Amino acid sequence: MTEAAGGDSGAPHACWSCHGPITAAALFCHVCGAVQPPRPLDAFARLGFPGRFEVDAAEIDKRYRGLQQRLHPDRFTKRSPRERAIAESQAMSLNDAYETLKDPLKRAALLLERAGRSSPIGENRTIQDPALLMEAMEVREALAAATDLAAVEAIGKRAAAEDRRCIEALGAAFGAGELDKASRQLTALKYWRKLAEEIRGRRAAIAHGAG
Numbered sequence: 001m002t003e004a005a006g007g008d009s010g011a012p013h014a015c016w017s018c019h020g021p022i023t024a025a026a027l028f029c030h031v032c033g034a035v036q037p038p039r040p041l042d043a044f045a046r047l048g049f050p051g052r053f054e055v056d057a058a059e060i061d062k063r064y065r066g067l068q069q070r071l072h073p074d075r076f077t078k079r080s081p082r083e084r085a086i087a088e089s090q091a092m093s094l095n096d097a098y099e100t101l102k103d104p105l106k107r108a109a110l111l112l113e114r115a116g117r118s119s120p121i122g123e124n125r126t127i128q129d130p131a132l133l134m135e136a137m138e139v140r141e142a143l144a145a146a147t148d149l150a151a152v153e154a155i156g157k158r159a160a161a162e163d164r165r166c167i168e169a170l171g172a173a174f175g176a177g178e179l180d181k182a183s184r185q186l187t188a189l190k191y192w193r194k195l196a197e198e199i200r201g202r203r204a205a206i207a208h209g210a211g
């Protein structure tokens, strides 16, 4: 859907109200001030960040909050229903972009997509990494055998450490332009997140005496 440049951020669009030219990322027309609908931009382009894995989380928060403030419903109470609806859809698109940039998993998937790679974590993708499959099986067996919270916590700690390791490895792989490696690490991260969910489920079951 998105090309390497991350959408058409430089291409002119026309303001729906005055038909003046505006950029794809513009929230408001600089001529008439009308709020603009979200254009097809990926998360990096929408929030105005370069397509890199390493991001400044505080800067993303700051920019996101600034943009959302300008779209706050309170500012549109005296506007037409159409403008209120446009502001709302723009705010929703910003939410999506924000969630993508803040989540290493979604961010990595988007970067691979930008590079023309099919997502390794899409639907119906089979895991090709035998070491990862063995590890996951081992964790699941340990989880099934765990009968108290301490045992589950220990497994949870391991999953959390693997999560962090995957994110670090993703940063290194993207930094070095090694997309195959990044793709493998993204698959592993997805897997560890799935296991973390199972670990939370097991913890809840034991805590409620169903273990």
Ligand SMILES: [Zn+2]
Binding pocket: 015, 016, 017, 018, 019, 020, 029, 030, 031, 032, 033, 034
């Ligand atoms: Zn305009």
